Amino acid sequence: MSDHDFFVPDGFEVPVELVGDGFRLEPLGEQHNERDLAAWSGSIAHVRATPGFGDGAWPPPEAVSAERNLADLARHARDFAARTGFTYSVLDGDDVVGCVYVYPGRKDPDRVHVSSWVRADRAALDRPLYEAVSRWLAEVWPFEPQRIVYAAR
Template identity: 65%
Template sequence: MTDQPFVPADFTVPRALDAEGFRLEPLGEQHNEADHAAWTGSIAHIRATPGFGDGTWPPAEGMDLDRNLADLRRHAADFEARRGFTYSVRAVPGDAVVGCVYIYPDHERPGATDVSSWVRADRAELDAPLHRAVSAWLATTWPFAEVTYAPR
């Protein structure tokens, strides 16, 4: 682990990304039930998504809402402390939770950023557009020199 901040102190962390068919917003406690329903109904699909091949998440056995809430609170704390940034993917139109984007430092390669994302199985058509939009956003808005984000 490095003592360097993940993003510079003077960098304003984006609170949203609006794109065709979806919107990103910081993941928080308010998403618990919708987030839980989104991923628990798509475990096999998410595990088959590029970037989730290690088989550790999502847990095959699922988890209860309390454990999911603890996980969301951890991600929200990381966001506020600028240690990592997790965004809920919301459908547009509407606001159903349809996925998630994780932006964290790569702890094996100092200075590099590791990004992963998933969408619900029933919204699989959003996977490639989400990847394209997030990739462009990272390249134009964020201060990262090196990003690893499994291609689609």
């Protein structure tokens, strides 16, 4: 198989952290469950209004159980370990304030679909997060710029 058959090349070391002004990213995992659930479920309307989330697929209109959220986090962690998609918690200290997703496009797997959200009470962080992640993708990740789809802020 060629590198083109994989989301990221075999030799690429996937970043496990990005530190920005007022936030840091770390891989989303089961340890974030309670804080992640509280973050998005307390900001459903805000997340749905965030560029890149207008299709209504996520988040659901109502909060889900902690068990269902945990299953979603476990799936994201498996994707990360398998190098098929990468989800990061956006943290301020230990407080979950959002998420960043880097996945192959659903309709066009040659595209890189990137999305991010922050809690409603951290809305001012949305643009700086977008700008930092955009730079990070350009400087660190192995994706050609024309392949990246990330809704502008």
